[in-house]
Amino acid sequence: MRYINSNMIKCLTIKAIARCAALFLFCLLPLKGICQTGEDVVNALVEMGFENVGWTEDDKERVYVLENSAYRLNGVGIGKAVDVIQEMGLPDKKPCRIIVLDNNVPQLSLYYKPIIGDTVPEANRRDWDVSYDLGGAWKQARRVKRENSSLFKVDVVVYPELKLKNLVITQVYQVLFNLNPAIEISLWNGMKVTGQVIIPIYNEYGVSYEQVRQGYVTLSQSVRLPYNLFLTATIGSFNNYRWGGTLDVKHVFKDERFSVQGRVGYTGRSRFENWRWKVSPLKRVTWYLGGDFYWPEYNTAFSLKVEQYLLGEKGIRFDMVRNFRYASIGFYGMKVQNAGNKGYNGGFRFQIALPPYKYKRRGYIPRVLPSEYFGMSYNAGNEQYYGRSFNPRVDDNMATENSFNPYYIKSELLNF
Template sequence: MRYRNSNMRKCLATKTIARCAALFLFCLLPLKGICQTGESTVNTLVEMGFENVGWTEDGKERVYVLQNSAYRLNGVGIGKAVDIIQKMGLPDKKPCRVIVLDNNVPQISLYYKPIIGDSVPEASRRDWNVSYDLGGTWKEARKIGRKNSSLFKVDVVVYPEVSLKNLIITQIYQVLFNLSPAVEVSFWKGMKLTAQVVIPVYNDGYGSLADKVHPGFLTLQQTVRLPYNMWITGTVGTFNSNRFGGDIKVKHVLMTDERFSFEGRIGLTATDQWDGFRLNYGTKTRLTWDLGANFYWPQYNLQASAKFAQYLLGEKGIRVDFIRHFRYCSIGFYAMKAQGAKSNGGFRFQIALPPYKYKRKGYIPRVTLSQNMGIAYNAGNERYYYKGYRTNPSENIMRDNSFNPYFIKSELLNF
């Protein structure tokens, strides 16, 4: 009898241990599944060509971090990433946030909050809220390791450049057409080095210097994001419009209403001119600046802006722009008036160039056309006043709007 009781006690003890082990493993399974889901989502995004991809999770929400380097149009690329996250990367009954970077600097976030009580969340693109708000988890998310880093990867971007002028009665237009490849690379967060060479293809009426191969933009640029929806970009080097020097640009988006934003810019530059690869430069500097406000009308993706500025000749004036943004282009018109100068205006447009999808193979330099190409038409034929400069060949109205949360939201809905 004692032997039988002893066996029974051993059997009961064995069953108890087995049940406890099974319960312990059962509790671990959901955690293991979530980890695999987040990691597999990151791997899929990396395979698609996204860079600086990572993820983290706490008790409140899951966060993905990524940079669109696979699609020319940010709205399309972000939409593709959202589709993958919806399909395989949403947490169980917990909000999810996607933070989108540009050159490792956070720009916007997309936030999805499931309906409590749903057994299986069925998210769609319209369920994501897009804003400049990064959420409280960004402090932790910025520390996570990221896959497929964009640092030290070289892009050779070919910028087609067309200039037209109508100054001769017997000739419709004088034309200058260049192909200007630029090496673009980032060595640390927010930094960008640009080194461009201008290769003349066709020159009719723009002088003998324009016939020579010569450097274009040679710049070192640094961007940082500060609290309260503020970005600061500083640039030094040689710009367009025959200028070299330094420039600082500040942008602030209202936290209470993201349709409104304010921007300012100040630069100290002097003249330069390339004779082939020989640089002739001046020592007299010019101070230029502008202060402006912007309003975005989401229903029509229409942007209205007004700026008060001081231009290169020292004249002060005001400028207004109205621009409508579409997926493949941005079109608008402008008007300006400065002291001592007649009123001027015109239209401007920017068009996205194919290919619209491209991938990078490791650290092999990637050769592409510029993201877009545009022209500004000077209706008043003003040749002396209202002159300024750009600090980067990719600086344009379409690029400036590419991370607008209202525009990204419209792209998600209209895809």
């Protein structure tokens, strides 16, 4: 009898424990997305291929820092990181912030503030505010240990180049097509080294375009200062046969649809002929100063600039660019001193994202991949001399300029 009672007691005890465990697990179900630390999130993001990943926390909020180097499209990559953090990395009853980096320089932040008292504290992509404002979090977050550093890792990036011109009566277009591989290395925060070789594939532009020659060979340093001020200084050999140095400045206003930007360059002529690099003294000053407006409803950017070009002539340029997930398409108009057609010119340009759209590094093994975008511009007025400028960085184009725009990132989060 005692044996039977003992077994019954044991059975009842096991059932009670099982019921308590089930009740405990049931109570945890509404807490999806809550974790005690951010270590698991950091490990998950690193496994996905994100770089410079870290986290910190104080009494006010939890902060993650990361750099998207796993996805070709920045909006898609940031969205994937948001999904992981929502799933396993939100703090309990406390705001969460994600600071997105570019070459270890902070660009924007995403901020989630839970509504205290919700029965199910589960975040959604639409609940994140995206802004250039980093709050006060960056002062603390900049000192945290970061996993999967991007420093000293090598990318071999192949830039396709296609040009067309219509100057010969007997030929519809003259065509130039090059493949331009470049080695790109990050040496420290904000610093990037680029060395490029131009390899002609198909040439109808003339003898001077036949030789294998150097393209961009640059050192570029970017910093972010208080009050949404971004600076980039670049020295080296650029496109359009220029060498020297440039300084780019951009300031974003409190209403983040509006910004101003400028560039000043001090350059000379640069040309590679017969396996010799020939340069002229630095004596040409070029510059532009302009204002920008972004129309969030249509992801369209408008800019108006006053510029001084390579021959010393001045002009005004207007640009309108519509940004999509896989492409950016723009139109421009110009009024330039001394140019034909009474100084008026215009045209269109585009940038298209190239596959693959997902990739990641394997340690310090050099990564070989195509450029993020392939683009062209069309000069409708066929002006060959006046209104010409140059670009100091090989990966700088209208699509990459928009890749950290907070309105664009927010639209990508909502439209996924």
